[in-house]
Amino acid sequence: MRPSKGSHYRRLQRAANSGVIAECGRPELVPAAPASGHLKWSEILSHSFIHLSLNTGMEWGARILRQFVRCRRRGIDTSGNVAIIFALSLPIVVGGAGLGVETSYWYYSSLKLQAVADAAAYAGALEKVSGSDKPAIVSAATLSAASNGFAASTGIIEVFTPPSSGPNVAKKAVEVIVHQNLDRFFTSIFTQNEVGAQARAVALITDASKACVLALNPSASKAALFSGSSTTKLTGCSVMSNSIAADAIKLQGSASLDVDCLISAGGLSLANPVKTVCTSLITQALPAADPFADLPAPPATNPCQNGNQSTLQPGTYCRGLSLSGSVTLSPGVYVIQGGDFKANSNANISGEGVIIYLAGSSGVTMNGTATVKLSAPTSGTYSGVLFYADRANLAGSNTFNGTADSLLTGALYFPTQAVNYLGNFSGKNGCTQVVGSTVQWSGNTSINQDCTSLGMREIPATQSVRLVE
Numbered sequence: 001m002r003p004s005k006g007s008h009y010r011r012l013q014r015a016a017n018s019g020v021i022a023e024c025g026r027p028e029l030v031p032a033a034p035a036s037g038h039l040k041w042s043e044i045l046s047h048s049f050i051h052l053s054l055n056t057g058m059e060w061g062a063r064i065l066r067q068f069v070r071c072r073r074r075g076i077d078t079s080g081n082v083a084i085i086f087a088l089s090l091p092i093v094v095g096g097a098g099l100g101v102e103t104s105y106w107y108y109s110s111l112k113l114q115a116v117a118d119a120a121a122y123a124g125a126l127e128k129v130s131g132s133d134k135p136a137i138v139s140a141a142t143l144s145a146a147s148n149g150f151a152a153s154t155g156i157i158e159v160f161t162p163p164s165s166g167p168n169v170a171k172k173a174v175e176v177i178v179h180q181n182l183d184r185f186f187t188s189i190f191t192q193n194e195v196g197a198q199a200r201a202v203a204l205i206t207d208a209s210k211a212c213v214l215a216l217n218p219s220a221s222k223a224a225l226f227s228g229s230s231t232t233k234l235t236g237c238s239v240m241s242n243s244i245a246a247d248a249i250k251l252q253g254s255a256s257l258d259v260d261c262l263i264s265a266g267g268l269s270l271a272n273p274v275k276t277v278c279t280s281l282i283t284q285a286l287p288a289a290d291p292f293a294d295l296p297a298p299p300a301t302n303p304c305q306n307g308n309q310s311t312l313q314p315g316t317y318c319r320g321l322s323l324s325g326s327v328t329l330s331p332g333v334y335v336i337q338g339g340d341f342k343a344n345s346n347a348n349i350s351g352e353g354v355i356i357y358l359a360g361s362s363g364v365t366m367n368g369t370a371t372v373k374l375s376a377p378t379s380g381t382y383s384g385v386l387f388y389a390d391r392a393n394l395a396g397s398n399t400f401n402g403t404a405d406s407l408l409t410g411a412l413y414f415p416t417q418a419v420n421y422l423g424n425f426s427g428k429n430g431c432t433q434v435v436g437s438t439v440q441w442s443g444n445t446s447i448n449q450d451c452t453s454l455g456m457r458e459i460p461a462t463q464s465v466r467l468v469e
Contacts, residue, residue, distance in 0.1 A: 102184070109182050110197050112149070117178045117201040118467055120145040124159055124174035125203035125465040131289035137161055141176050155180030163202050166469055172205040173468070202469035209261055209278075211461040212237035212447045214288060216415055217437045218265075221245045226255040228442040233258040235430070236449035238278075240461040241265060242287035255442075263462045285462035291435060292413050295388065296381065298333045298357050314354075320362060323347050329354045329374065333382065336362045343370040343402065350374070355382040358389045364398040368422070371403045375428060376410025378455030386410030389417050398436075401443075408432055409454060421445070433459055 124141035132140070138159040145157050156179045162168070163175035181194040212234045215223035223243035226232060227250075238261040241248040248266035251257055251274060261278035262268060265287045274281070304318035310325070314332025320339015329351030337359040343349055343366040350373045358364065364387060366372060376386040386408060389396060396417035400408065402425060409427030412419060412434050419436035423443045426432040430448035433456065434441075452458070 105182075109180075110199065113178055113180055113197050114199040114201070116145050116148045116150045117176050117199040119148050120150075120157065120159075120178070121174050121176040121201035121203040122465060122467065124161065124176060125205050126286070128161060128172070128174055129205055129286055129289055129463045129465065131293045134161060137174060141174065145176075145178060150178060150180070163469075166202060168202055168204055168468060173202050174205075175200070175202045175469075200469065201467055203465050204468045206464050206466070207460040209238040209240075209263060209461040210236070210449055211240040211263075211288065211459045212433055212449055213239045213439055213441070214291070214433075214435045214459055214461070215241040215243060215248075215437070215439050216288075216290060216435065218242050218287065219244055220438050221247055222250045222269075222440075223438045224249045225438075225440045226251045226257055226442070227253050227440065229254045230442045231256045231444045232441060233446045234260065234449075235447065236260060237447070237459075238263050238461045240285075240288050261461075265462075282462065286464070288459075288461055288463065290415060291457065291459040292385065292388075292411070292415070295385065295413070297359075297388075297390065298335055298355075298382075300335050300337060300359065312351075323349050331377070333357065335359055338362070340365050343367055343372050345369050347371070353377045355385055356387050358387070358393070358396075358398075360390055361393050361396060362390070363393075363396045363417070364400065366399060366401045366423070368401040369403065370401070371405050373405075373407045374409070375407070376455065384410055384451075384454065384456035385413055387412045387414070389414040391415055393417055411435060411456060411459075427451075428454065431456060435459065 120141040123144035124137045127137045127140035141159045142157055146152070150157065158177040160175040160177075161173065162171060163173050166175070168175075177198065177200045179196065179198050182197050184195060213224060217223045220243050223245065224239055224241045232255070237259070239249060239257075239259055240263045242265050244266040246267040247269035248264040249262050250269040252269075252271045254272065256272065258275040261276050261282060262274060263282040263285050265285050267283050268281055300316045302316070305313060305315040307317050307319075307321045307323070311328045311330065312334075313330050314334055316335040316337065318338050320341065321334070321336050322339070322342040322344060324344045324347050326348045327350075329349070331351070331353030334354060334356045336356060340363045341356055341358065345367045347367070347370040349370065352375045354374055355376060356374075374386060376382070376384050378384070382388070387398075387410075389398070394416045396414070397420065398414055398417060399420045399422060400412065401422040404424045406423055406425040407427055408425070409431050410433070412432070414436040416437050418438045418440070419434055420440045421434060421443055424445065425443070426445050426447045429451070430446050431451035431454050432445075432447050449458070
């Protein structure tokens with residue numbers, strides 16, 4: 001006959017009073033009854049739950065099971081213990097499930113946070129490629145993070161360029177570090193401290209090529225145009241167009257082009273085959289940054305200089321500068337305003353270490369019978385820059401022509417204006433760079449890129465961005 005509940009309880013009390021339960025189990029898990037002789041299961045539960053925080057759930061459960069088996073072997077009736085063991089095990093089961101769910105949530109949140117950091121670093125690097133300053137880069141990275149679900153109210157975003165640590169601290173790169181506090185759920189019964197999570201990403205910018213000819217206009221058709229019967233050879237550099245037009249770089253007529261590569265933010269229109277070093281021409285590329293965006297405009301000075309002399313001095317020429325006969329330009333900065341810089345028919349113009357700044361609406365016109373031999377400074381603020389046009393002049397057009405003996409050594413920089421390069425010449429050792437809003441080329445020219453010895457900076461063509469950390 002099955003013992004009554006009262007009989008079972010009395011047996012359990014006697015076993016407790018004699019220490020049998022403590023003997024069958026682990027004393028630290030199932031204590032003996034108090035001196036009063038009454039078994040207080042609330043104390044057993046309380047004592048066991050405290051030890052739950054010190055032992056893993058599996059170990060604790062195993063100990064209860066061993067205790068249960070020992071008691072069975074001793075002949076003690078344990079039929080009523082099932083409910084007790086279940087009650088003791090239930091927090092382990094529920095807690096384990098809750099902790100698993102919570103840990104999975106933290107892991108998912110950390111992956112999401114890393115994706116936010118990756119996207120923010122990439123966005124910041126793209127902004128840097130466009131030539132923006134640090135505040136704009138930080139803004140682009142922060143906006144990207146926000147659009148990907150990062151809440152500034154629960155975290156912090158840090159943006160560094162160059163990176164603050166790691167193998168890319170000396171490179172052109174953008175580092176983003178995001179910090180966020182994650183909520184607790186089940187584990188909040190043990191501690192109210194928030195769970196801190198952090199993710200870091202670094203986007204590296206690399207130059208895919210260098211440019212000798214760069215058209216900056218973002219949308220013009222035929223932004224870089226090679227036409228007529230011209231033969232152009234560019235050694236060690238490429239032609240780059242920032243235009244997204246389908247014919248951003250166009251080769252028409254019987255023009256011939258030998259170049260490292262053709263790189264376009266839009267498309268290409270080629271009437272003739274192009275000889276290249278690159279394995280394939282590049283379209284839909286990232287636009288190149290303005291290589292001289294940091295160049296300050298030289299100020300006008302007083303008094304106005306006299307242009308009717310055979311040897312000219314640096315300064316401001318208030319009515320333009322029209323040159324005929326033999327003229328030598330002394331080294332320095334020439335500010336041309338109120339008219340164009342003109343090399344008239346049969347003029348013979350020379351000068352070393354000069355920069356010619358075209359203020360306002362001033363432009364350049366060179367006659368095809370003029371011989372012009374000018375070179376840029378090799379050091380200082382305007383190192384490597386021969387002609388520099390006012391960025392505020394949005395409608396100018398400039399023509400470079402001359403005899404085959406002419407030499408223009410340095411960069412021709414017309415960021416918002418058209419450049420027509422018609423002459424059959426380049427610079428000393430082929431060192432000429434042309435940067436314009438649009439560029440039209442119809443001369444027979446050979447140009448080289450290795451010109452750092454003459455103070456010229458390298459002009460990055462398209463740049464690539466990739467996550468490296």
